[in-house]
Amino acid sequence: xxxMTARPANAHQARLLKLLRDGGPHSRAQLGDRVDLSRSKxxxxxxxxxxxxxxxxxxxAASRGGRRSHNIRLAPQLRxxxxxxxxxxxxxxxxxxxxxxxxxxxxxxxxxxxPVAVFEQxxxxxxxxxxxxxxxxxxxxxxxxxxxxxxxxxxxxxPPIMPGWDGFPVREALxxxxxxxxxxxxxxxxxxxxxxxxxxxxxxxxxxxxxIGTGIGCGIVAGGEVHxxxxxxxxxxxxxxxxxxxxxxxxxxxxxxEAHFSGAALARDAKEAAQxxxxxELASRLETNGTLTAVDVAAAAAAGDxxxxxxxxxxxxxxxxxxxxxxxFFNPGLVVIGGGVTGLGHTLLAAIRTQVYRQSLPLATxxxxxxxxxxGPTAGVIGAARLISDHLFSPx
Amino acid sequence: xxxMTARPANAHQARLLKLLRDGGPHSRAQLGDRVDLSRSKxxxxxxxxxxxxxxxxxxxAASRGGRRSHNIRLAPQLRxxxxxxxxxxxxxxxxxxxxxxxxxxxxxxxxxxxPVAVFEQxxxxxxxxxxxxxxxxxxxxxxxxxxxxxxxxxxxxxPPIMPGWDGFPVREALxxxxxxxxxxxxxxxxxxxxxxxxxxxxxxxxxxxxxIGTGIGCGIVAGGEVHxxxxxxxxxxxxxxxxxxxxxxxxxxxxxxEAHFSGAALARDAKEAAQxxxxxELASRLETNGTLTAVDVAAAAAAGDxxxxxxxxxxxxxxxxxxxxxxxFFNPGLVVIGGGVTGLGHTLLAAIRTQVYRQSLPLATxxxxxxxxxxGPTAGVIGAARLISDHLFSPx
DNA sequence: GCTTCTTTGTCCTGTGAGTGGAGAAAGTTG
DNA sequence: CAACTTTCTCCACTCACAGGACAAAGAAGC
Numbered sequence: 001x002x003x004m005t006a007r008p009a010n011a012h013q014a015r016l017l018k019l020l021r022d023g024g025p026h027s028r029a030q031l032g033d034r035v036d037l038s039r040s041k042x043x044x045x046x047x048x049x050x051x052x053x054x055x056x057x058x059x060x061a062a063s064r065g066g067r068r069s070h071n072i073r074l075a076p077q078l079r080x081x082x083x084x085x086x087x088x089x090x091x092x093x094x095x096x097x098x099x100x101x102x103x104x105x106x107x108x109x110x111x112x113x114x115p116v117a118v119f120e121q122x123x124x125x126x127x128x129x130x131x132x133x134x135x136x137x138x139x140x141x142x143x144x145x146x147x148x149x150x151x152x153x154x155x156x157x158x159p160p161i162m163p164g165w166d167g168f169p170v171r172e173a174l175x176x177x178x179x180x181x182x183x184x185x186x187x188x189x190x191x192x193x194x195x196x197x198x199x200x201x202x203x204x205x206x207x208x209x210x211x212i213g214t215g216i217g218c219g220i221v222a223g224g225e226v227h228x229x230x231x232x233x234x235x236x237x238x239x240x241x242x243x244x245x246x247x248x249x250x251x252x253x254x255x256x257x258e259a260h261f262s263g264a265a266l267a268r269d270a271k272e273a274a275q276x277x278x279x280x281e282l283a284s285r286l287e288t289n290g291t292l293t294a295v296d297v298a299a300a301a302a303a304g305d306x307x308x309x310x311x312x313x314x315x316x317x318x319x320x321x322x323x324x325x326x327x328x329f330f331n332p333g334l335v336v337i338g339g340g341v342t343g344l345g346h347t348l349l350a351a352i353r354t355q356v357y358r359q360s361l362p363l364a365t366x367x368x369x370x371x372x373x374x375x376g377p378t379a380g381v382i383g384a385a386r387l388i389s390d391h392l393f394s395p396x
Numbered sequence: 397x398x399x400m401t402a403r404p405a406n407a408h409q410a411r412l413l414k415l416l417r418d419g420g421p422h423s424r425a426q427l428g429d430r431v432d433l434s435r436s437k438x439x440x441x442x443x444x445x446x447x448x449x450x451x452x453x454x455x456x457a458a459s460r461g462g463r464r465s466h467n468i469r470l471a472p473q474l475r476x477x478x479x480x481x482x483x484x485x486x487x488x489x490x491x492x493x494x495x496x497x498x499x500x501x502x503x504x505x506x507x508x509x510x511p512v513a514v515f516e517q518x519x520x521x522x523x524x525x526x527x528x529x530x531x532x533x534x535x536x537x538x539x540x541x542x543x544x545x546x547x548x549x550x551x552x553x554x555p556p557i558m559p560g561w562d563g564f565p566v567r568e569a570l571x572x573x574x575x576x577x578x579x580x581x582x583x584x585x586x587x588x589x590x591x592x593x594x595x596x597x598x599x600x601x602x603x604x605x606x607x608i609g610t611g612i613g614c615g616i617v618a619g620g621e622v623h624x625x626x627x628x629x630x631x632x633x634x635x636x637x638x639x640x641x642x643x644x645x646x647x648x649x650x651x652x653x654e655a656h657f658s659g660a661a662l663a664r665d666a667k668e669a670a671q672x673x674x675x676x677e678l679a680s681r682l683e684t685n686g687t688l689t690a691v692d693v694a695a696a697a698a699a700g701d702x703x704x705x706x707x708x709x710x711x712x713x714x715x716x717x718x719x720x721x722x723x724x725f726f727n728p729g730l731v732v733i734g735g736g737v738t739g740l741g742h743t744l745l746a747a748i749r750t751q752v753y754r755q756s757l758p759l760a761t762x763x764x765x766x767x768x769x770x771x772g773p774t775a776g777v778i779g780a781a782r783l784i785s786d787h788l789f790s791p792x
Numbered sequence: 793g794c795t796t797c798t799t800t801g802t803c804c805t806g807t808g809a810g811t812g813g814a815g816a817a818a819g820t821t822g
Numbered sequence: 823c824a825a826c827t828t829t830c831t832c833c834a835c836t837c838a839c840a841g842g843a844c845a846a847a848g849a850a851g852c
Binding site: 148157220225227228230231232233234235236237241244251253321322325328330331332359361363364366367 | 544553554556602618619623624626627628629630631632633649720721725727728754758760763764
Binding site for chain 2: 799
């Protein structure tokens with residue numbers, strides 16, 4: 001089957017496509033209410049989009065007291081692939097053109113196995129989704145990697161936690177394999193875009209999206225646009241100093257936030273506590289599983305374990321202190337907390353809130369919601385689909 | 397004399413005006429090389445601008461081997477007023493439409509005297525400049541105040557160091573008095589715009605501009621645009637935690653950056669050191685002047701006084717630590733240090749650089765210049781003129 | 793001084809974008 | 823079945839803009 005070949009010919013068409021993507025099917029009249037074009041001009045552009053096959057008119061909507069309108073919608077056979085490569089697992093999902101997830105699979109994997117192995121995995125997951133009948137092919141793919149990316153070229157640069165990926169032409173390679181356009185970004189930026197598109201950050205212009213997983217990072221959205229920085233490393237807050245002369249960090253410094261709180265740090269601290277006999281709960285879990293992860297700490301905390309709660313509270317305080325500084329600096333309208341450790345739930349959130357509200361100025365925090373992400377593990381893949389659709393739904 | 401009444405009628409005209417502002421006089425042919433319009437269309441728009449009086453054609457340029465070209469330039473009688481209200485002094489300047497400073501005066505003044513007294517002062521300074529023959533009137537004015545501003549309305553909000561200004565309609569009041577359009581912004585943002593227009597930050601898309609004066613703040617430019625945040629308080633880095641359980645700050649917390657380093661903190665620390673007999677140099681200055689300021693510390697440091705140098709180094713380290721975090725977060729392409737304490741010069745800069753280069757990741761600092769501002773006290777007033785000219789040179 | 797070439801600026805016409813109104817199509821309501 | 827609504831189409835007119843022809847003005851060579 002032939003995939004999407006056309007691109008919008010002008011800004012009007014791009015606007016219409018994004019409207020249909022974000023708001024679902026519209027009649028011509030409804031579109032006219034939202035785009036500030038005359039009905040005649042609108043009809044021309046819609047007709048041209050229909051000709052290209054990017055949108056279709058299917059069926060008539062119910063009458064609202066007059067002639068029934070045609071439903072204009074994005075071509076239903078369009079398929080985007082969203083890929084979210086984490087430090088320890090891979091998420092792959094298929095969406096339609098409205099970025100609704102049609103199928104989603106997750107598999108554990110270590111990025112440090114290198115790009116070749118990871119690519120093989122991603123391709124086999126994509127093939128699985130295709131084989132299940134959800135897609136005959138992909139019109140575009142977005143992919144997130146856990147490190148800085150030179151965005152225009154789609155190439156990871158100097159990624160600390162994924163050696164072997166430096167300079168690997170992710171965009172080009174994946175595009176070749178899948179036979180469709182590909183865009184690459186940092187996983188944290190994609191999570192932010194996901195929450196912006198379909199989560200808690202809808203209609204917020206300036207917000208921060210803090211992702212606490214194996215590491216810790218922050219997606220920055222300013223004026224509705226992701227801020228990536230000069231070298232693509234913006235939002236890399238894991239190595240901000242959190243504790244003067246604190247724990248040694250993999251980066252060579254001491255006291256980095258990531259060394260004190262992150263999925264990895266939490267697991268390490270929990271293990272230490274268990275071995276020191278501070279927590280029966282954690283010790284028994286260590287006994288059974290042979291190791292501990294953030295999930296164990298969350299379970300222990302849920303069971304009322306004081307040590308686990310302390311660890312979470314302490315980590316939340318550290319994180320909150322750093323976020324407080326970022327809030328003073330950036331003055332966002334919303335802070336979203338997401339990533340693997342969101343399972344720690346309210347305890348974590350409360351600690352973060354306390355620090356931020358206490359340390360930042362009232363003007364910046366007065367009306368500042370600090371909330372958990374709404375989309376969980378789907379934020380990344382939705383963001384990835386959004387990334388490529390933003391690209392494809394822009395004039396060539 | 398009648399002032400500027402017209403505004404550009406469309407985006408093309410706006411583009412042309414900004415080109416003439418930033419690049420000086422051009423011939424029609426030169427303009428054509430820079431705006432991607434046909435010569436015919438360009439001629440039409442230039443003619444319209446000539447009709448409005450916003451630009452004039454005066455004289456012929458030297459021939460470059462063919463017909464001589466007409467010089468097209470912004471109307472020479474246009475005048476902008478740039479006002480920079482600091483915590484302890486006021487700068488007022490007149491510029492032409494190319495934002496060149498024609499006259500500049502500075503007077504000491506305490507913002508805490510309140511808006512009415514400060515306004516009187518500003519108006520008398522403006523009158524003085526007008527009386528000196530530099531301007532017959534003003535076509536627009538930009539004004540910076542040392543606190544957060546609700547930008548669209550031009551009203552200060554909850555300004556910590558300028559009680560009495562909260563909610564004062566600066567824009568409206570000044571516009572009434574001067575009889576011209578006025579735009580209001582935070583003084584730090586204007587400094588950033590000044591350095592962007594005519595200083596070290598030309599042609600840098602993402603940069604930070606740290607202003608260390610009585611307080612400490614940071615102008616944020618992302619994608620060429622000033623980031624003001626949700627409530628206009630972005631860049632308020634003075635109250636980021638720099639020293640856990642450190643010195644008490646006026647904001648009620650402890651250990652804020654501003655409590656440890658700023659013009660005021662430096663003066664306080666110098667006085668303490670002098671009184672404790674740690675520095676003969678500082679003590680003698682305290683004796684003669686009755687008080688100490690950052691200028692005294694700078695002089696003592698220049699004279700080789702170890703205590704003064706230590707104070708500067710220590711403050712630079714604190715500031716550098718905070719900036720290091722911001723660099724990791726924002727990944728700017730340039731950091732500019734400005735404000736009153738730039739007199740502390742290389743000692744301060746060296747300390748800041750050391751901390752940033754040591755603590756931020758190589759990818760973010762690899763090619764990151766950290767430099768002193770180029771414009772000194774004129775950055776603010778140039779930025780103010782730029783602010784209003786950006787407004788007036790945009791389609792109405 | 794004359795020709796040729798270069799550069800600058802103007803004029804004119806064709807094309808396509810876009811608006812707004814008239815009216816057809818297809819409903820609902822009484 | 824008439825009256826009213828809503829949706830969509832068609833058409834004529836306006837304006838933005840490009841591109842080529844050409845005029846104006848000067849430089850360089852003979």
